[in-house]
Structure formats: C-alpha cells, structure tokens
Amino acid sequence: MSDFGITSDGFAIKPLQEIINDKAALAREIFGDDIDLRSTSAFRQIMNIVAASDLELWKLGESSYYSCFPSTATGDALDLLGDDLGIPRRALKSHGTVVLTLEGGKNGRSYSIPAGAVVETLSTATDPAVRFRTLQRASLTNQAPTVSVEVEALARGPAGNVAKNAIKQLNPDFARAKLSFDPALVTATNANATMGGENFESDEGYRLAILGRPRTLWTLEAVRSAVIALDGVRDCRLFDPLGGVDVSQSKFSFFSFGRGRFGKQRRVGTPFYFDILVAVAPGFFWESTTGKADGVQDLVNLAVDEVRPISVFPNLRLANDVQIGLRAIIMIQPGHDADAIIGSIKDRLERRVNSLGLGNSVLYSQVIYDCKDVTGLIDIQQLHLRRNPPLMGSIAFGRSPRFNSAVIEFPIGENINLQPDEIAVFHVDSQLIDIQVSNT
Template sequence: MTTVTDYGVTADGFVLKPVDVILSESFDRARAAFPGADLTSTSALRKILETAAAEDGELWKRLEDLYYANFLSTAVGDALDLLGEDTGLERAPLASTGTVTVTLNKGVEGRSYVLPQGAILVTADRPGLPAQSFGTVAPVVLDSRGTPAADVGVVAFEPGPGGDVEADKITAIDPTYRSIYLTDLGAADFKVTNKAATTGGTEQEPDGTYRGRLLGIARNLWTVEAVAQAAQGVRGVLDVVLSDPLGGVDVSQSYFDLFNFDQRAFSSERRVGQPYFFTVVVAHDFRWPWHTTGSVPGVFERVGAAVDAVRPIGIHANIVEADHIEVGVRATLVIAPGSDGVALLSAVRRRLATDIGALRLGGDVLYAQVVSAFVEQPGVLDVQGLHLRRAPAAFGRITFGDVPFQRVLAEGAVGENLVMGPTELATFVVDGEAFDVTVVTG
C-alpha cells in the first residue's frame, strides 16, 4: 500500500516538501510531457529541472516561515513584533551599560571606604536632556594607599536610548542616596566619571525573552495572572508571589466554590465598606531601591501603582519585599596539574551566578546543581566536602517575642539541598563572603 504524504498546511502543522520530492515530481512531469526524454545526470533537461527544484525548495522554506510567523510560540523577529502589537505588548528596550572610575579623595590613611553595590550615580546637567541614573553592579573598596581608584560596571535604571550618555557625563553620586547610605565618610569623598560612553540602550530584548512575556500575558482583568503580570512588568522586579488567605485571588482555596457571587465580592462574607487586602511578595533586582531614593523611583511605589491599575474598588494590595537570601558554598576543589585555579574558580562563580539567578521565589538550591557547576569545568578532577550555605540563616520558627534576624552563615550537610521558603529568593553574589573554596592540585 502506498502512503501519500501531505505537504504544506496539515493537521499536524506545516510539512516542508523536500527538494528530492520536488525533483522527483519534476521528472515525472517531464516524462509525461516528453516521452523518452533524456534525464541522465549529464542531460541539459535534468540540469534545468535540478535548478528549478532548488528554487522551489527555497520557496517552500519561505512558505514554512510565513506559516509559523502566525503563532507566538514560533514567530521570530519582525513577525513576533507584529503579534506583540496585536496583543498590546511591545518589545522592551534594554538598559545601557558601561564602566565608571571611582576615585577616593581625602581618605584617612589606614581606613577602607566602601561604595556599596547598587549605588546610585547620576549624570551632570545636559542642556535639553533629562538627567540619567545608573546603578553600580559590584561594591568598590578603596583606600588612600593601595587602591585609591577602581573601575566598576554600571547599568542604567531606565531602559532605552536615553541611557546612552557620552564620556565624562556620569559625574556624581545621587545626593539623597549619599545622605542615607554614605553618612560615615567624614572628610573623605568619592569622585566618579565614565571614561567611555555607555551603550546598549538602542538594543531590544531578544526573541526568547519577548516571547515568554507574550505567552504569559493575562487575558482577563482580575485574576492571579493579571496581578502577577502587572507587578512583573515593573522594571527591576524579578518574581512575584500572591498570597490571599480569604481566597479572593487564590481560586485554589477550598471554599472558593462556596461563594455566592451575586451576594459576595471576591471573598468570604465581609462587612459592607470594609476594605479587603491581599499580599504581593516581590523579589527585585538589588540595584533598584525598595523605596524611592533620590532620582530613582522605588520598587514598592511602582509595583503599587501597577497593581492599582488592575484591582477592583475596595480590594487593596499589601506590597511586601521578599527575603533575598545570599547562598554560597564551602568545598575543596581538586584540579589537574597545570590547570589555572583562579580561572577555574572564576568560571565556577559565573556558572553559579547564572544557575542560581534563574531560580524563582521559593525555588530550592539543589546540591546536584551546584556539584555540576564545579565538575563540568575543564580541568576539575573532583570536588570534596561540599557544603551549601545561606546568609542570613532562616528566621527562628519558635520564639517568644520578636523573631531574631540571624546574620551568621548557616551551613548544610554534605548532600543537603538549601530549602527556600515561599517568600525567599536565592541569590549568588560573585564576590560574596559565603563562597569559600580551597583549590588543591590532584
């Protein structure tokens, strides 16, 4: 029995017709039109048919691209932008990045001065242009003798081409940030400048990121997804979790199906005029301040404004900052003779930053995942005595009075995962104190 294969648009999607099938069909038509025609490999007619089949093959590929350009899950480039316009969600611009030089002035000998990670830097006045704010991506430690100056990366708080500024335009620390976080400098001061222009603001988010936002967009106004979408659309927000003890937002509550919707609104019985609150736990990028600081609007205020746009009257959001838990490891790394231990540690740090940075709120740090980050590096023979760490440690679960905030490192046993609570987000600081690895040659 001969199986007939359908090509083009089918129930299973678009089936591309191969070039060999196109060529075979061309041979059949040529034999029907010219009985006894010479179709050997050296014939002129065959060469013409092969050339035409190759062109037809490219047309089929183009038809396949046009077909899959109609779906969010498969569209790319301009086709994905058009689908985004129909959905009402445009592709987001990226934030400008660059490097600034921080110089210590009037430092006291024998003392170190720290410009914290996430420090807010601002541009000088530019005629006709708004001021731009940038956040540092790592802490800077300076002293008057050994390290009076150092370079550090910066990222613009607001995405878009406005963050692309010329050289020598980032000149100061935000005054409000200075008054809150740099009160112990004394007579010392930090001078900042960017020797090169910042770039990247004219670029846009890649297809994969944009597609994920389009696929996750909520189609209804008042749902868990709609509120989460509104909060996650705020610049600097990494993840959100909604908590609703009365079941107004969380439809998984056992008594949700018991509501009489013609008599009750969003919750179990409550008194008329009594406001109803649900909780939005927000994990955010360390560079964004939680509350408005100087020229940078806070995550708390911006998430509240975004959620207000989708909440009904009388239903209010309680915006809560997630617990950002720094995680690290203590281990002995065995490397092959001749391997560069410093380079291997740098590679491991980058791998851990990527893997742990992909976790969501409540996501556990798996022991096997951390081991893989070590042993998959070329030149690593073994990793021994590996313990996962967290700082700060978990809050006390049984206590009288206030719950103590523990600043010491908590260390798990060999093979034990780090279990995160529902409001905890695991973070890995590349140069954090929780990373303690001894390198030995095998």
C-alpha cells in the same frame, strides 16, 4: 491529505524534483506524450525556471505558516504576535565602564562598594539624572584609589546611552542606605560613552516572554507574570486572603467565634485587597526618588493595573533581606594562595545565595559542596551558617542557634530556613563571614 503543504506534522515543502515531475506530467497531458522534455530542450529549460519560481512560493508559504505561531515566528512576525498580547519587544539596557576614584580617604581603611551600587549623571532643570548600577564589587584604599567596574543602565532604551565623562557621582540616596562612608569621597566617571540601549532583545528572549505570558486576565499567575517581568524585581509572591484564613490579622486573636460569623461574602463593588510581596534586585530603589514613577513600588502598581479588575487593589509589601554569612576553618594545599581560595569561596556562595527566591532555604549541604569544589582546598571544618537580622517569633526544641550582638549562628549541619517574606542576600565583604586558615 496531501503529503505537502499543511500536514498534521506541520508545513512540508514540495521538493524541486516533485515540482518538475508534476509540470512534466502536465505538459504531456496538454501537448502530448511526444513533447521533448530532454534537458537540452528549450521547453525543459523554461519549465525548470518556472519550477524554481514555484519552489520559492512554497518557501514563502512555509514562512507564512510558521509566522502564525510564537514558537516558530521570527522578526516582524513575532512582533505582531507580541502586539496582539500586549507585550512589545523590550529595548536593551545600555552598558559601559566606570572608573571609581577615592579622594581624601583615611589611611589604613578600605572603602567597599558592593555590586549594585548606583552611579549617575548630574541632573539639571530639564534633564533628570541617568542612573546606572555596578555589576562588580569594588574596594578602594589610599594605596589603590581607582578601580574600573562594569555598569548597566537602570532604565531600558536609548536614554541610557550617555556621552563620555557624563557619569559623575554615586547616588546620594543609595549611599545613605547602603554605604558607611561619605559618598563625596568617591567620584565616578566613564572614559567612553555607554552603548547598547538602542538595540532590542533577541527573538529568543522575546519568544520566551510571549510563551510565558498567561492567557487569562485575572489570576495569580497573570499578576505574578506582570510583576516578575519588571526590571528591578528579583522575586515576588502573591497572597490572596480569600484562599484561607489570615491569622496574622489583629482581629483574629480577639474574635469571639461562638457569638458571630468570622467572615462573610464580599458584596459586589466593595474594595478587595490582595498582597504582593516583592524582593528588589540590588541597585534598584523601592520608592521613586526623581519625581516620576521609576521606583519598583510604582512600577509594580502600574503593571498590576493592567491585569486587575475594578475594585480589586494590590497591597504591596517589601520583602525582608536576610544577610547570610558563615564561620569556618579551612585547610589548603601547600603553594596555594589563602586569600585567593577564600575569595573563590565567597564568589561561589554569592552566586548560590543571591540566586535563591523568596522563602528558599540556605542549605548546609549546598554550601559545603560550593566550598569543597574550590581548587587548592583540602578540607573545611566547623562550618556554621550565620544570618542577620535575628529570628522573630520562633520556638526551638533541642539545639538552638547561638545569638551574638547582631548575628545568629546555627549549629554544624543546620540549614537556614527562611520565612515566606524573607530572601537571602550574600555580600562578600559582610561582617558575618569569618573564615580562618589552619596550618595543621
């Protein structure tokens, strides 16, 4: 095997000096050993030019070779490999800044708007509203009635590039579900046009999508890959009834096992259902609200249709959001701002908890680590984790969680273990958070 070109270790370019040596040997073979190959000869100059051209051909050969593999291809070559797998390069989301303004609020009240709040342009008979979600939380009062927040479009592509002052309001559907005040009190506007939707994802991100795509058409991995890649899906889990007995079915409790067969093989052509549990990211809607398939539920159905066989249908289920909080007493170093330290604790816990997947437990040790890593904090004592909504169908032995009206408070040192259909959510302005400062 040659030391250059396609080798067992990849493609090796022949160095320029090797190309010149080969051409010099060929010249001596054709014209004789007495040919003038000194650097000052005309023949040597011509040979050097041809050798440099050959080197460019070797470079093109290397580029052509590595363009055949997703791990090394770039640009248009990577696009072609993605097209073969049915994975086009995705457009980016438009970004911008929106100013939220409170008008007519009550004195002494703070109007909290969480990260993921949906703002939008006004819809017309021909153009539907363009929606954006906020990337930062905001708090408005009569004393501080305006705040600027970063936003990104819910949909990818240039449709998210809107002109300045095009964004007007909070989305009414989001406000009814997530806010405790009239959305008409808050107006939204963008002083500058939103930009970025005309661009496409980088080679690095596109390459990861191609390499992570399962090469089998109908497996749980293939379906999960199609679902988790959708915008608005925080996490998902798949449950295949053929993988075991589903004791949650109502017939399980009333079936007479001694008198008949509990199950039988499915006949070809009869419908078969499997479950997909989906957790929705903040700012995205589960059901479509604009008359077109823009809700996460419809998008998942469309994505699964591409990888499911005939007569096999998904049964979509929305995951249960479990709000997480804590009660604790902290001791801070003299000279440090207590509110700033509490804010840092909340920010760290928000990043930690909201990165957990479906069924992942909130670990007491990780919460302690995040809290003690805050500058200016001396100690944290009597830390109790909290959750909401209440637990259902659980049996406790020994110490039990303490129930308040809408809070479950766990003993010191106890983790919050979630069910497979639950996902942890942390809001910095949640009523589940009770952090007190001790001066002793």
